[in-house]
C-alpha cells in the first residue's frame with residue numbers, strides 16, 4: 001500500500017514534504033498546509049502559493065476559498081431549556097448531515113482539497129444516514145446550565161469545592177455512558193452502566209511515574225503492571241486446569257475434579273479422618289469450588305450436618321467461605337464433603353513458612369525454613385485472623401482449627417482461615433461449651449504466631465527456646481501479644497498488653513482493643529494497596545473501552561462479503577444497498593484506519609507509535625470536534641473530517657451491520 005502522509009497536507013504529523021506539483025498548477029494553487037494548519041513548514045521550498053493575495057482568482061480557487069463556504073469552526077454554544085449546550089446559530093454550526101454532502105469521490109482523479117461543504121453541487125453520496133441519538137459531551141467546559149434559570153450558564157470552575165450544591169447533577173444525565181447508546185446485542189445490559197464516570201476525560205488517575213524515560217513509559221503507563229498480570233493469569237490458568245483422564249467421579253453437581261492435595265502422607269490428627277482436597281466446577285453456576293473430602297466419615301446424627309448452615313452466613317475477608325456440606329458414596333465409601341470457595345494458587349501458611357522433608361518412606365515433617373519473616377507481615381496475619389475470629393465469634397461460632405496448615409495465603413500477605421465448620425460436624429457431640437472453644441481459638445492463634453515467627457511447626461512444644469527466639473528477633477510488643485494469647489489467664493496488666501484496654505477477661509474484643517494500633521497500621525497499608533489497584537483498574541478501564549471500539553471498527557472495516565453492497569432492511573423487506581461501497585462513510589473509516597495504524601515516516605518506514613493510536617482512538621470515542629486530514633491511498637485526495645463525524649460514521653455503519661445480522665436471522 002502506498003500510504004504516505006504527503007500531498008499539500010504533508011506538513012501533518014509526520015513532516016513529509018509536499019509532492020511536486022505539475023507545471024502551471026502550482027502557480028494557481030494555494031498550499032493546503034496553510035488551508036488546514038494555518039501555516040506551511042516548507043514555505044521556503046514549497047512551490048504552492050502561501051499568500052492568499054497572490055492567488056489568481058480563477059474559478060477553481062473560488063470554489064475552495066469562496067467566502068461563503070461554511071467553515072468547520074464550531075459556533076458558540078448556547079444552553080437550551082433542557083440544559084443541553086447547542087450551537088447558537090444553525091447556519092454557523094456544522095450539521096452532522098454535512099458529512100453526507102462530502103464532495104469527496106476517491107475513485108476520481110481530482111487532486112483538489114475536498115472540504116465538506118453545505119453548498120456543494122456535487123452529487124450526494126448514497127449514505128444511509130441513521131438518526132442516532134448522538135452523544136454530546138456536556139457540562140465539562142466549566143459551564144453548567146442553571147436549572148433555576150434555563151438558558152443561563154453557571155461557571156463553576158473557579159471554586160469547585162463550594163459549588164457542588166448548585167451544580168445540576170453530574171450524574172447519569174450529565175455523564176452519559178457511551179455504552180448505553182450502543183445496541184443491546186453488542187452491549188447486553190447496557191443500561192446497568194448508567195452511573196459510570198465521564199468517558200472522555202482520558203487522564204490517568206493517581207501518581208504518574210516521573211523518573212522513567214519516554215521509551216520506558218509507553219507500555220508501563222498504559223497497561224497492567226507485569227507482576228500483577230502474571231499473577232492473575234496464573235490464577236486463571238490454574239483455575240481452569242482439568243485432568244483429561246481423571247478417574248475421579250462427579251459428585252452431585254460438581255464435576256471435573258482435580259486433586260489439590262498431592263502429599264502422600266495424610267495427617268489424620270486434625271479431623272480424625274484422612275482428608276482430600278479437590279477443585280471442582282459446579283454445573284449449577286459454572287463456578288469453581290474447593291471440596292474437602294473426609295474419607296470414611298459416617299453421619300450418625302442428622303443435626304451434625306446441619307451445623308454447617310450458620311457457617312454459610314459468615315462472609316468475612318479472613319475466612320474461606322463455606323457453601324455446603326453433604327455425604328456421598330461416589331468414592332465407593334461414605335465420605336463427608338465440605339464445599340468452600342476455591343482460591344487458585346493459594347498455599348497454606350505451613351507450605352509457605354515450613355519446609356517439608358521426608359523423614360521416612362511414609363512420613364513427611366515440616367522443618368524450619370531459613371528466612372526471617374518481617375514483623376509487619378506477622379502483624380498483618382494477626383490482624384486479619386483476629387478480625388476473622390471476631391466475625392466468627394460474633395455469630396456464636398468458633399473457628400476451632402487455627403493451625404498453619406489450615407490458614408491459606410490467597411495472595412501476597414492475604415490470609416484466610418480454611419476448613420472452618422468441619423469440626424462442628426465431625427465433633428458434633430463432644431460436649432464442649434462455646435466459650436471453651438472460643439477461648440481455645442485465641443490460644444491456637446498464639447501458637448500459630450509463635451510457630452510462624454520462629455519458622456518452626458513445633459515451636460509451641462519448646463516454649464523457652466521459642467520465647468527466646470522471639471525476644472531476640474522481634475519487638476517486645478509482639479512477644480507480649482503472643483504471651484497474652486497463649487496464657488490461660490490474662491497476664492498482669494501492662495500498658496502495652498491487650499488487658500490494659502479493659503477488664504481482666506480474655507476474649508476477642510479485649511484482644512482487638514489491645515492491638516488497635518496495629519490495626520491502624522495494617523489498615524493504612526491496605527488503603528495504599530487499594531489505591532494502587534484502583535489506579536491499575538482505571539488504566540484497564542481505558543483498555544477495555546478501546547478494545548470495544550477496536551472490535552467495532554474491525555467489524556465495519558473492509559468486510560469482504562460487503563465490499564459492494566449490504567442488504568439493509570427497509571421496513572419488512574430487505575433491499576440491497578450500495579451503502580457499504582467505498583464511497584460512503586465507511587470510506588472515511590477505512591482512511592481513518594490507515595491514518596491510525598498504517599502511518600509511515602518520511603522514509604516510508606512503518607510508524608508504530610502506541611501513543612498516536614491511543615490518542616486517535618480516544619478522540620474518536622469522545623467524538624471530539626478536532627479535525628483530521630485523511631489521505632486516500634492513491635494520495636490524490638485529502639478528506640478533512642472531525643472525529644465527531646467519524647464517530648457518527650462508526651455508529652451508523654455498526655447499526656447497519658446489526659440490522660443486516662438480524663435480518664438474516666443470525
Ligand SMILES: Nc1ncnc2c1ncn2[C@@H]1O[C@H](COP(=O)(O)OP(=O)(O)OP(=O)(O)O)[C@@H](O)[C@H]1O
Nearest residue numbers: 260261267277290340341342343344346347348405
Ligand atoms: N479453598 C481452597 N482453595 C484453593 N486451594 C486449597 C483450598 N483448600 C486447600 N487448598 C490447597 O489444598 C492443599 C491441601 O490442603 P490441606 O488443608 O489438606 O493442607 P495440607 O498441607 O495437606 O494439610 P494436612 O497436613 O492437614 O494434610 C494445599 O496445597 C492447599 O493450599
